[in-house]
Amino acid sequence: MINRYRWWEYLLIYLGMAVLLIFILAPFLEAFLVSLRPLDSLFSVPYRFVSDHMSFKAYVTMWQSVPLLWRYMLNSFFVAGSVTVLGLIAIIPAAYAFSRFEFRGRGLLMGAFLSVNMVSGAVLIIPLYKVMQSLGLLNSYISMIAPGVAFVIPTGIWLLRSYLVKIPKELEEAALVDGAGRLYILVRVIIPVALPGIMVVAITTFIAAYAQQFLYALTFNSVNELNPLPVGLYQFFGRQKVVWNELMAASLIGIIPVMLLYVFLQKFIVAGLTSGAVKE
Amino acid sequence: MGQLKMTEVRKTYGTMEVIKGVSLDIAHGEFVVFVGPSGCGKSTLLRMIAGLEEISGGEVAIDGTRVNDLPPVKRGISMVFQSYALYPHMSVYENIAFPLRVSKMPKAELDARVRRASSILKLDERLRHKPGQLSGGQRQRVAIGRSIVRDPQVFLFDEPLSNLDAALRAEMRVELSKLHGELDATMIYVTHDQVEAMTMADRIVVLDGGRISQVGSPLELYHKPANVFVAGFIGNPKMNFLPVTCLGADATGVTVELPGAGRLTLPVSPRDGIAGQALTLGIRPEHLSAEGGDLRLSLMPKVIERLGMQTVAYATHGEEETAFNAILPGSAPARAGTPLSLGLSAADCHLFDAEGQAFERHVALSALDPALMMAASEAG
Ligand SMILES: Nc1ncnc2c1ncn2[C@@H]1O[C@H](COP(=O)(O)OP(=O)(O)O)[C@@H](O)[C@H]1O
Ligand SMILES: [Mg+2]
Numbered sequence: 172m173i174n175r176y177r178w179w180e181y182l183l184i185y186l187g188m189a190v191l192l193i194f195i196l197a198p199f200l201e202a203f204l205v206s207l208r209p210l211d212s213l214f215s216v217p218y219r220f221v222s223d224h225m226s227f228k229a230y231v232t233m234w235q236s237v238p239l240l241w242r243y244m245l246n247s248f249f250v251a252g253s254v255t256v257l258g259l260i261a262i263i264p265a266a267y268a269f270s271r272f273e274f275r276g277r278g279l280l281m282g283a284f285l286s287v288n289m290v291s292g293a294v295l296i297i298p299l300y301k302v303m304q305s306l307g308l309l310n311s312y313i314s315m316i317a318p319g320v321a322f323v324i325p326t327g328i329w330l331l332r333s334y335l336v337k338i339p340k341e342l343e344e345a346a347l348v349d350g351a352g353r354l355y356i357l358v359r360v361i362i363p364v365a366l367p368g369i370m371v372v373a374i375t376t377f378i379a380a381y382a383q384q385f386l387y388a389l390t391f392n393s394v395n396e397l398n399p400l401p402v403g404l405y406q407f408f409g410r411q412k413v414v415w416n417e418l419m420a421a422s423l424i425g426i427i428p429v430m431l432l433y434v435f436l437q438k439f440i441v442a443g444l445t446s447g448a449v450k451e
Numbered sequence: 452m453g454q455l456k457m458t459e460v461r462k463t464y465g466t467m468e469v470i471k472g473v474s475l476d477i478a479h480g481e482f483v484v485f486v487g488p489s490g491c492g493k494s495t496l497l498r499m500i501a502g503l504e505e506i507s508g509g510e511v512a513i514d515g516t517r518v519n520d521l522p523p524v525k526r527g528i529s530m531v532f533q534s535y536a537l538y539p540h541m542s543v544y545e546n547i548a549f550p551l552r553v554s555k556m557p558k559a560e561l562d563a564r565v566r567r568a569s570s571i572l573k574l575d576e577r578l579r580h581k582p583g584q585l586s587g588g589q590r591q592r593v594a595i596g597r598s599i600v601r602d603p604q605v606f607l608f609d610e611p612l613s614n615l616d617a618a619l620r621a622e623m624r625v626e627l628s629k630l631h632g633e634l635d636a637t638m639i640y641v642t643h644d645q646v647e648a649m650t651m652a653d654r655i656v657v658l659d660g661g662r663i664s665q666v667g668s669p670l671e672l673y674h675k676p677a678n679v680f681v682a683g684f685i686g687n688p689k690m691n692f693l694p695v696t697c698l699g700a701d702a703t704g705v706t707v708e709l710p711g712a713g714r715l716t717l718p719v720s721p722r723d724g725i726a727g728q729a730l731t732l733g734i735r736p737e738h739l740s741a742e743g744g745d746l747r748l749s750l751m752p753k754v755i756e757r758l759g760m761q762t763v764a765y766a767t768h769g770e771e772e773t774a775f776n777a778i779l780p781g782s783a784p785a786r787a788g789t790p791l792s793l794g795l796s797a798a799d800c801h802l803f804d805a806e807g808q809a810f811e812r813h814v815a816l817s818a819l820d821p822a823l824m825m826a827a828s829e830a831g
Contacts, residue, residue, distance in 0.1 A: 341536035344503050349550035349597070350524030363540040 199423075206230070206419035213415055230424070233417035236407065240421055242396060243403030247381065248428050250312065250388075250399055254319035254380035255373055261324050262372060266331035267357055271343070281332075284325035292322050292383060296390055303391050314391035315399070319383050323376045330375065334368030335361070370439040374432075381429055400425040452479045453527070453604030453637030454514050455500070461508035462495050462661075469495050471661040472509065477639065477654075479604075482631050485641045486648040487658035488684070493641040494609055496658070500639065501530050501607050513605060524553075526605075529598035533610040535590045537582040537597075543569075544578040547596040554601075568596040571633065588619045595627075599634065608640040612647065624650055645685055649673075657681050670821070674814045679731065679807035688736050688763060688776040690801070695732045697725045705802060705810060707732060711769060715746050717800050719810035733801035736763070739777040744794020750775055752787050766791065 176184065204220055205213060206229050212222040234240055268274075269281060292299075299318055300309075308314045338361065346356045362369065385401035392398060400421075407418040455477040462470035470492050477483050485493045498504035500511055502523035511518055518526045529550070537546050545552075547568055551561045569575050572592040582590055591611055598606060611627075612620045628651050631638050642648055648655050649669045657664040657672065657680070665677040676682035682690045695707040698714065700721030707730060708714050717732075739748075750766035762783045768775040777793055785791055802810040817823040 339534060339536065341532045341534050342538065345530070345532060345536035345594075345597075346538075346549070346553075347503065348501060348523040348528070348530045349601070350522075350553045351549075355553065360538055364538070366540075 202419040202423055206416050206423060208416060210412075210414065210416055229416040229420040233407075233421050236414060236417055237403065237421070239395065239403065239406070243398055243400040244425055244428065246397060246403075247384065247399035247401070247425065250315050250319065250384050251377050251380040253312070253316045254323060255377045257316065257320045258323045258327055258376050258380075259369065259373060261320070262327035262331055262376075263362065263369065264357065265324070266328045266335055267361060269328060269332045270335035281329075284328055288325045288329070292318060292386055296386065300390055308391075310392050310394045310397065312397060315384055315387045315397075318387050319380045322383065323379050326379070327372050327376055331365070331368055331372045334371070335365055338364055366439055370436050374436050377432060378429065452514050454479045455605060455637060455639070456512045457500075457509065458512075459509035460496070460499060460506060460511060462492070462499060462504065463507045469661050470499070473661075473663055475656060475663065475666065477637060479637055480635055482628075482638045482640065482651060482653045483656060484648040484652035484654075485639065485656045485658055486643065486645060486684070487664075489643055491658045492661045493643070493658055497530075497607050497609055497639065497641050500605075501528055502526055503530075527603050528605045528607055529601055529603040530607040530609070531591075531594050531598050531611045533613050535582070535594045535614075537590060537593055539582055541581075542578065543574060543580050543582070543585070543593050546582065546593050547574075547600055549597060550601045564600045568600045571599070571630070572596045587615050588623060591615065591623065595630070599630075604636060606636055606638045608638065610642055611640075612642075613644070620647075627651060645687065649685070657684060668819065670819045674818055675809070675812055676801065677809050679733070679803050679809075682733050682801055682803070682809070686735055688765075688778070690733045690735050691768075691775045693732045693734075693768065693773065693775075695730050697728045697730050699726045704797075704813075707802070709746065709748075712748055713746050715797050715800065717797050717802050717810075718813040719802050720813070722810065725804070729805060731803040731807075733803060734795050734799060736776040737778040738799035739779070739793040739795055741779060741783060741793060745797045747792050747794050748775075750777065750791045750793060752785055752789065752791050755785050755787050757781065764791065
């Protein structure tokens with residue numbers, strides 16, 4: 172296909188991208204600049220983005236002002252990781268079933284999952300609190316993980332199902348003819364072939380879980396040691412002042428595990444992994 | 452042994468009947484080809500034999516055992532798909548070994564079997580590669596390799612060569628025929644390509660709208676098509692049909708009148724009370740000749756294709772401009788737009804009644820049986 176734009180079309184496209192990127196990246200840049208500046212110069216009037224005596228000191232002192240910072244980061248990672256793993260254990264077989272089997276109520280069930288998708292966790296937070304309380308699960312990791320898992324499953328199923336329906340039926344039929352059972356086919360054929368799709372789901376699930384946990388932790392947990400990073404960051408809010416530079420430094424460091432995971436998982440999203448399977 | 456028997460097999464999707472009662476016996480070691488136009492139910496029939504499609508009615512038996520409710524692997528069949536259906540994440544070795552891994556075969560025997568299959572299919576050099584690194588022909592060979600490691604009794608092929616280019620297809624046809632000789636197994640092969648059917652089959656099953664139209668050896672179908680459908684399907688370009696009127700019949704044959712061309716007595720078995728009926732005469736393009744013949748026809752060529760070895764004339768006949776094609780020698784002086792007079796012999800003609808059923812032709816057996824053909828030519 173010939174796909175040539177005129178110069179002003181290019182200009183518009185790049186302008187659009189630039190605006191979008193500025194919106195997304197500006198907060199990161201500002202957070203980074205704030206983390207480098209001494210606390211006293213943060214409130215200068217007029218506001219300045221750059222000031223004297225910029226240093227990485229906050230990245231050292233934050234570990235002393237909030238001694239449990241590493242623990243919060245680990246908690247965040249642990250909670251989001253658990254949500255992802257548990258979520259996938261439910262999502263993969265469910266999405267496979269939805270993509271392959273005709274059964275009564277399939278459409279209804281898919282619709283139900285979609286509508287659950289539309290309700291955010293925040294709406295259900297009070298009833299959920301009641302449930303957690305009566306189950307005696309408050310102040311535990313489970314209280315943060317369980318609702319997280321519940322809310323990532325519908326999205327995950329929809330995402331993965333659309334990937335699985337594109338895997339040719341013949342691949343399974345060939346395995347079936349060769350004597351493989353459904354579970355064997357799922358583990359040895361479908362999951363490896365669907366790996367790129369599963370990784371996409373894993374990444375979106377992890378990010379969603381990472382973002383969600385703030386709400387659940389704030390509501391269901393009051394044990395300091397179990398708090399994830401977003402809640403732990405409140406420790407930087409002192410009695411008199413907020414330690415903004417350390418807060419920003421901690422936020423940025425808290426993002427790093429997510430970025431690392433992203434880079435690591437992205438390797439698996441190889442385009443054309445299915446090439447050579449069938450000829451369309 | 453790979454003996455297969457189908458009795459009144461039917462398949463319905465909802466209210467639509469796709470296979471309308473197929474009965475067929477296939478002997479061990481036969482190479483049977485199901486052929487027919489797209490959508491006639493070939494794949495469905497094959498998939499019912501494989502166990503991938505439920506059988507709505509009738510019975511499929513392999514070696515005398517009813518297999519209607521058995522899973523594919525218990526039927527002793529293996530299948531090769533048109534789209535290859537290779538596992539993209541596994542090496543060629545693992546693809547071929549897959550059925551053996553499923554059955555948990557000991558390592559040493561598994562290795563021996565995979566090596567044997569790969570050497571038969573000339574894939575030894577490729578065992579470490581992934582399917583994505585192979586050419587179309589190699590991929591199809593891997594798919595065939597995967598189907599032969601289990602030593603099945605019946606091989607099922609669903610248009611395995613359709614995705615290959617013409618040269619490779621011709622090559623693979625020969626290889627498949629060779630493989631059939633080496634393996635001593637029954638093969639059932641589905642194709643819409645009559646050349647594949649004619650070249651590979653011991654017996655051809657022509658399907659038409661979910662019914663068997665005719666079963667026979669390739670030459671039998673060519674010389675004695677049972678009806679208009681088979682006559683039109685086998686042969687390329689297809690047989691020409693002309694409406695004729697029956698004048699009468701006796702022991703030597705049936706005499707018909709071709710409108711505007713004359714009379715002809717065809718050597719076919721007569722039936723009672725056909726005088727005066729409207730019949731259809733069939734003549735293959737390759738049976739028309741520039742000179743001689745019992746009757747001459749005037750055609751108007753529209754397009755001339757010169758293939759070197761022969762010339763194909765796409766022409767029309769008569770006032771109604773019925774399509775009428777002829778195959779002539781390579782140097783035939785035919786030109787588009789210039790009327791052409793061609794001769795035909797009564798012995799080459801086919802005759803069909805109003806329902807499209809053929810009158811039995813008097814054809815020498817030596818024309819039908821390759822073995823007799825050889826004997827005849829040696830004697831003569
Ligand atoms: N799953 C199905 N549901 C409904 N109709 C089907 C299904 N599979 C095949 N058919 C119909 O059955 C007929 C035969 O199909 P098929 O066996 O694939 O034909 P062929 O292989 O000869 O081209 C077609 O008309 C097709 O539309
Ligand atoms: Mg088909």
